Amino acid sequence: MSNPLGERDHRQSARELRDEDAQAIAAPVCNVAPAAIDPQALTPHATFAVRRFRRGTWQQASDELAEEVPVALEFNGISHVVMLATPADIEDFALGFALSEGILNGRRECYGIDVTATPLGITAHLEVSSRAFAGLKERRRNLTGRTGCGLCGTESLDQVLRPLPAAGQTLRVSHAALAAAYAGLAQHQPLNGVTGAVHGAAWCSPQGEVLCLREDVGRHNALDKLIGALARDGQAFDSGFLLMTSRASVEIVQKAAQVGIPMVAAVSAATALAVRTAQAAGVALVGFVRGEQCVIYTGGAALDAGV
Numbered sequence: 001m002s003n004p005l006g007e008r009d010h011r012q013s014a015r016e017l018r019d020e021d022a023q024a025i026a027a028p029v030c031n032v033a034p035a036a037i038d039p040q041a042l043t044p045h046a047t048f049a050v051r052r053f054r055r056g057t058w059q060q061a062s063d064e065l066a067e068e069v070p071v072a073l074e075f076n077g078i079s080h081v082v083m084l085a086t087p088a089d090i091e092d093f094a095l096g097f098a099l100s101e102g103i104l105n106g107r108r109e110c111y112g113i114d115v116t117a118t119p120l121g122i123t124a125h126l127e128v129s130s131r132a133f134a135g136l137k138e139r140r141r142n143l144t145g146r147t148g149c150g151l152c153g154t155e156s157l158d159q160v161l162r163p164l165p166a167a168g169q170t171l172r173v174s175h176a177a178l179a180a181a182y183a184g185l186a187q188h189q190p191l192n193g194v195t196g197a198v199h200g201a202a203w204c205s206p207q208g209e210v211l212c213l214r215e216d217v218g219r220h221n222a223l224d225k226l227i228g229a230l231a232r233d234g235q236a237f238d239s240g241f242l243l244m245t246s247r248a249s250v251e252i253v254q255k256a257a258q259v260g261i262p263m264v265a266a267v268s269a270a271t272a273l274a275v276r277t278a279q280a281a282g283v284a285l286v287g288f289v290r291g292e293q294c295v296i297y298t299g300g301a302a303l304d305a306g307v
Contacts, residue, residue, distance in 0.1 A: 042087040042122075043067060044215075045195050066197040068217045070121030073097060076133045077125070086191070086198060086216040087122060089225045090115045093216075094124035096228030100255035102162070104132050107231045164257040167282030168238050170302050171262040173206050178265055178289050178303075180208030181243050185267075188213040189245070200245040201226040203235070211240065219246040223255050237261050241284075248287055248297075250274045257281040263302055265289045270297050 050063045071085045073094055085093060091113045098104045109129040116123050128136075181204040188210050192198045201222040203212040212233075214225035223244070230237065241263035242256055248266035250273040256264045257277070263284040270278075270287045275297045278285040284299025296303055 042090070044086050044088040044191050064194045066191065066195040066217050072121065072123040074123060074125045075103070075128050075136055078133075078137075080136065082121075083218070083221060085218060085221045088191070088216075089214055089229065090122055090124050092214060092225040092228030092232065093221060094126055094228065095231055096224035096226065098126060098128070098132075099231055100224055100227050100258050102258055103136055104128060107234075161277070162254070164254060164277070164281045165260065167257065167262050168260060169262070170299070171206060171238065171241060171284070173208075173241055173263060173284075173303055175294065175303065177204070177206060177208030178243075178286065178294055179291060181210055181241075181265070182267065182289050182291060184208070184210040185213070185243070185245060189215055191215045192245075198222070202243040202245075203230055203240055204243050205240050210243075219244060219249070220251050220255065223252060227255065227259055231259075241265060243267075243289065247271065248274050248285060250277050253277045253281070253283055253285065257283050263299065265294070269295075 045064045045066050047062050048065050050061055052059050052061045052063075067087055068084045069087045070082050071087070071090060071093065072082045073080050075098075081097070083097075094113050094115075095104075095107070095110055098110060099107070104110055109132045111127040111129070113127075114125040116125065181202065185200060185202060186193065188202065189198075189200045192200060192215060198215045198217050199219040199222045200213050200215050201219070202210050203226055204210055212226060212229055212235075214222050214229055216222040216225060223242070226242075227237075237260040240261075242252075242261050242265065244252060244264070244266040246252075246266060247268040248264055248270035250271060252266070253264055253274045254277060261283070263286070264278065265286040267289050268287065270285055275285060277283075278298045282299070284302040285297040286294050286303065287297060288295045294303075
């Protein structure tokens with residue numbers, strides 16, 4: 001005959017043992033408080049003392065490391081998203097994110113951006129139209145992003161593959177133009193030249209001239225910064241093509257399609273979901289753009305393979 005009191009005592013003892021075991025193996029908490037950030041003097045990299053092994057010997061040296069800090073975006077006083085990003089071009093980042101995520105229909109719906117800083121990170125305060133703000137509240141998204149993931153925190157699966165605008169007129173780009181754009185990347189990436197740790201998103205003319213480039217530790221952050229810079233400058237998104245120094249993942253294609261960029265090129269491969277998304281949106285997608293080589297995934301008619 002079972003003893004309910006004995007079974008209860010046994011379950012309680014087992015639970016207490018599990019709690020004690022969990023406490024015993026719990027890792028110590030490391031409280032890393034970021035240094036205070038001055039929004040008027042943002043520093044995208046910092047100097048650290050390192051030991052470097054080179055030519056068979058160890059050497060004392062200094063190294064420049066890319067900074068990444070929490071950047072919060074607030075719309076009309078309501079916090080919407082916190083991303084880890086390089087503390088540079090924050091206004092471009094805020095505007096570009098709002099455009100590439102479909103929060104704003106255009107630059108005119110953003111009435112102002114104010115950037116502030118605390119010891120915990122940076123906040124970009126955006127004042128947006130009532131239409132944009134009402135749509136934002138309806139979506140009820142509260143993201144917590146990482147530098148390497150553009151979809152973190154999406155509340156449901158149907159938000160991952162969101163509807164995208166159809167691409168407009170095809171942009172004709174030659175293979176020579178892709179090669180020229182690739183050749184011009186390095187001279188427009190000063191932060192990567194110093195740290196070797198950041199991605200670049202380049203805006204290129206149909207002839208392959210790099211017209212604008214933004215850098216960030218996160219590839220989708222770099223693209224948001226580029227989109228914001230182009231919007232602030234009044235550039236037409238269908239007048240050139242995008243060249244990423246990373247792989248072509250789905251969030252890159254989504255952000256490009258959202259604002260009307262007709263071609264996405266990348267120095268590395270595309271993912272399968274990125275290709276399917278590009279096909280559905282009518283975006284030309286090219287990977288492995290490295291000198292004289294490239295791989296066309298979608299929109300082959302946009303690329304003149306004979307040149």
